[in-house]
Amino acid sequence: xxxxxxxxxxxxxxxxxxxxxxxxxxxxxxxxxxxxxxxxxxxxxxxxxxxxxxxxxxxxxxxxxxxxxxxxxxxxxxxxxxxxxxxxxxxxxxxxxxxxxxxxxxxxxxxxxxxxxxxxxxxxxxxxxxxxxxxxxxxxxxxxxxxxxxxxxxxxxxxxxxxxxxxxxxxxxxxxxxxxxxxxxxxxxxxxxxxxxxxxxxxxxxxxxxxxxxxxxxxxxxxxxxxxxxxxxxxxxxxxxxxxxxxxxxxxxxxxxxxxxxxxxxxxxxxxxxxxxxxxxxxxxxxxxxxxxxxxxxxxxxxxxxxxxxxxxxxxxxxxxxxxxxxxxxxxxxxxxxxxxxxxxxxxxxxxxxxxxxxxxxxxxxxxxxxxxxxxxxxxxxxxxxxxxxxxxxxxxxxxxxxxxxxxxxxxxxxxxxxxxxxxxxxxxxxxxxxxxxxxxxxxxxxxxxxxxxxxxxxxxxxxxxxxxxxxxxxxxxxxxxxxxxxxxxxxxxxxxxxxxxxxxxxxxxxxxxxxxxxxxxxxxxxxxxxxxxxxxxxxxxxxxxxxxxxxxxxxxxxxxxxxxxxxxxxxxxxxxxxxxxxxxxxxxxxxxxxxxxxxxxx
Ligand code: AGP
Numbered sequence: 001x002x003x004x005x006x007x008x009x010x011x012x013x014x015x016x017x018x019x020x021x022x023x024x025x026x027x028x029x030x031x032x033x034x035x036x037x038x039x040x041x042x043x044x045x046x047x048x049x050x051x052x053x054x055x056x057x058x059x060x061x062x063x064x065x066x067x068x069x070x071x072x073x074x075x076x077x078x079x080x081x082x083x084x085x086x087x088x089x090x091x092x093x094x095x096x097x098x099x100x101x102x103x104x105x106x107x108x109x110x111x112x113x114x115x116x117x118x119x120x121x122x123x124x125x126x127x128x129x130x131x132x133x134x135x136x137x138x139x140x141x142x143x144x145x146x147x148x149x150x151x152x153x154x155x156x157x158x159x160x161x162x163x164x165x166x167x168x169x170x171x172x173x174x175x176x177x178x179x180x181x182x183x184x185x186x187x188x189x190x191x192x193x194x195x196x197x198x199x200x201x202x203x204x205x206x207x208x209x210x211x212x213x214x215x216x217x218x219x220x221x222x223x224x225x226x227x228x229x230x231x232x233x234x235x236x237x238x239x240x241x242x243x244x245x246x247x248x249x250x251x252x253x254x255x256x257x258x259x260x261x262x263x264x265x266x267x268x269x270x271x272x273x274x275x276x277x278x279x280x281x282x283x284x285x286x287x288x289x290x291x292x293x294x295x296x297x298x299x300x301x302x303x304x305x306x307x308x309x310x311x312x313x314x315x316x317x318x319x320x321x322x323x324x325x326x327x328x329x330x331x332x333x334x335x336x337x338x339x340x341x342x343x344x345x346x347x348x349x350x351x352x353x354x355x356x357x358x359x360x361x362x363x364x365x366x367x368x369x370x371x372x373x374x375x376x377x378x379x380x381x382x383x384x385x386x387x388x389x390x391x392x393x394x395x396x397x398x399x400x401x402x403x404x405x406x407x408x409x410x411x412x413x414x415x416x417x418x419x420x421x422x423x424x425x426x427x428x429x430x431x432x433x434x435x436x437x438x439x440x441x442x443x444x445x446x447x448x449x450x451x452x453x454x455x456x457x458x459x460x461x462x463x464x465x466x467x468x469x470x471x472x473x474x475x476x477x478x479x480x481x482x483x484x485x486x487x488x489x490x491x492x493x494x495x496x497x498x499x500x501x502x503x504x505x506x507x508x509x510x511x512x513x514x515x516x517x518x519x520x521x522x523x524x525x526x527x528x529x530x531x532x533x534x535x536x537x538x539x540x541x542x543x544x545x546x547x548x549x550x551x552x553x554x555x556x557x558x559x560x561x562x563x564x565x566x567x568x569x570x571x572x573x574x575x576x577x578x579x580x581x582x583x584x585x586x587x588x589x590x591x592x593x594x595x596x597x598x599x600x601x602x603x
Contacts, residue, residue, distance in 0.1 A: 001601040002100035003027035003072045006159035009186025013068030020195035026598040028074025031085035035096040036065030046085035069159045071098035074597040078123030088127040090134025094163045099126035101155035101176045171212040180204040194243035201236040205373035242389040252393035260441040265387035266402040270409045285414035288338040294321045295342035304473040306407035313415035323354040337363040344399035345599040346374025393591045439560040454581030465492040467515040474568035478575030486583040495528035508536035516543040517567030
């Protein structure tokens, strides 16, 4: 939800900021802007539309400066427009800011400033920060930022420049991510690691309400009482290439293709010595009487899959809650509940709120997170990491798959600890999990049939996904993926539920994608397949249990044999590729679907 970047060093800031914004565009892409500290003041260029539109506008402009800030926006307050784009300036153009977050009390603050004669030019909540900083400025930007942040309510990650302090860049945050990158002769501010990787892999993670005073060759941290804070410089292990497309037309395809490696790395991290392994071993299932899995979107769907695995293996009651609902339902949890927070970014506002609600009720919290140093990674009682590397496409693929394998491993370990599985049974299952990367690679080695089938589906108005039990859980993810990137209406249904209403939507040639990886439920899902075919539907059956023969109404896609409980890790790859190729054939902007942003850091 908006990406911000800042630079102070000895080179021209403009190309560095634009390059950083390119890496952050996944966070929002309805407008973008840049401000640099030029010789005679701030030079600001803002443009509605994608970053490319801003780049075009900058062509031929000789903007120069060794300090600057940039922003790529996902609008919350005020329509996407040039004037609502960031950076925002104070009325006297002495202060320039970029903001990610929402200022909840901006109306009151704005009215107060307007009464004092301050004139606002945008409809955004963010402009109030620039105006307030300029209004309060007393010759010391650090003091002023402390004062301003004490009156802001809501969430913010901010980069701030002041005309009168030409060498100082200030960063501060609350409930939104911000990192400070340190290179030999420059410092950076960014919403996320990929924006910095080509310059440095050394970063400081800013904590809430901390303020960083950043200069070309130094950075100092302070708390709200202006006391110095000591922070350690962390090393990022992600490579520069991991944030590049590497020859693929889209990040999404690259990330789908990376899944065998990601699965291997994540499984290894949990089964061999290291922090993931240690955390998993330290959790004692016997001290819990309930597991709650929560997250948003695909992360919620990972929880839906995991529910079947935990319940079957551990015989413990598992609830799956949408994080956006969890916090408002007065959940029945206590110190005997384990609340598992699933999140790629570790910054999803609703999931963070769910975590805080769980902690307030004394539940034990476990984050399953991809981004090191993120809020959930830092605040959850325990954290285990998916080893997916940076995920740039808005539609998650590899991070989702990595979440699934960690959840399987957790379930197996819990089942053995609670005596529901013998050591041998546990080992056998772990060996099957270790075999998943090779099976995923097998699917990815032969994607032509999926590509061909998808190319025939671009005209579909509505696509249904059906499955039973765990196949239904993964159908939810298949349907979300399709909607998200192809803009085709889609719903996922438990196969047996169709006849209770939804089957009335089936017409001649409606496409139904059926998933069947459970031998014991094959005949059940197949009768649902027959029910829809007899009402005119075409079916794409993704299965490793299929006994039927293909015909003009039924297309089969064979999956490798695998334990039913682990099968979502294979079927999801087909569903991801199906969605990808439908969207690609429609010529859509797959990595940046309309109206979406990758990290939803606002409620
Ligand atoms: C999935 O493709 C989505 N882009 C979205 O549903 C995502 O999974 C959700 O917003 C949660 O994000 P998180 O994993 O970073 O918390």
